Amino acid sequence: MRSHALRSAPAADLPEIRTIHVADLRWALAQGWRDLTHKRSDLVLAGLFYPLICAVAVYVAFNQPLLPLLFPLVAGLSIAGPAVASGFYEIARREEEGRDAGWAHFFDPMRGRAREPLVALAFGLGLMWLAWLAVAWAIYGATMGYATPDGMGDFLARVFSTPQGWALIVLGNLAGLAFALTTLASSVIAFPMVVDQQVEAGTAIRTSLAAFRHNPRVMLGWGLRVATLLALGMIPFAIGLAVVLPWLGYATWHLYTRTVVR
Secondary structure, eight states: OOOOOBOOOSSTTSOOBBOOOHHHHHHHHHHHHHIIIIIOGGGHHHHTHHHHHHHHHHHHHTSGGGGGGHHHHHHHGGGGHHHHTHHHHHHHHHHHTTSOOSGGGTTGGGTSTTHHHHHHHHHHHHHHHHHHHHHHHHHHHHHHOSOOOSHHHHHHHHHHHSHHHHHHHHHHHHHHHHHHHHHHHHHTTHHHHHHHSOOOHHHHHHHHHHHHHHSHHHHHHHHHHHHHHHHHHTTTTTTTHHHHHHHHHHHHHHHHHHHBOO
8 A cells, every 4th residue: 555645743853644544454454464373473472461461350350349340450451452562563663674573572672772661651551540440440339339249140230230230331331431542542653653763752642642633533443443353352261362462463563654654
């Protein structure tokens, strides 16, 4: 595909942003799948870390006092996706430059110039995840009270068969959507950018926000595709994330290269 029309840089220290289309999303996913299946399928092992984290979250949440946070814990882990995928951005970058690109380079971003901005971005996502858990807990308390449910059966019955439970579902999903959109807009370009270029975290976030503002419908379409694939990856027991996470990591890199003039 040929390069799309460019817009002026939103600020003097930000790169130019291309106008992208739905076809670019399909291209990025296709390129990501090609990278995963044809070149570096051994890196599926790296994706196993994410299902492991999900399993720990489920185990913690199944302790009755934390049971109401089961869904927010698991769903909120998607916030960490861009940080976990940083190794895949590095592998894709090295492959693009014609250099050796293997398992040994997966952790290179945390050993080189990208370490400080990556840590700053990851710290920001961590704060957002904690804020999401706090909001989810507050919504649960406001709708259902803070009483500990008597096991999973009692909890599900209260959620799906009472007006308070339906209020919890509606308000919780609206809050989750707000956090998901914030994460998407601020990180979809930021993480691959700090791996690719020597920039500060703030510059990368502003570039990501600029890209989102310039391509809102397409970026929302990307977020929908990511959410769908992550949901499918959760079946069964988050094992599918071992494939979905590397795939999305490589695809996000290609989306970044199509969106930002480097």
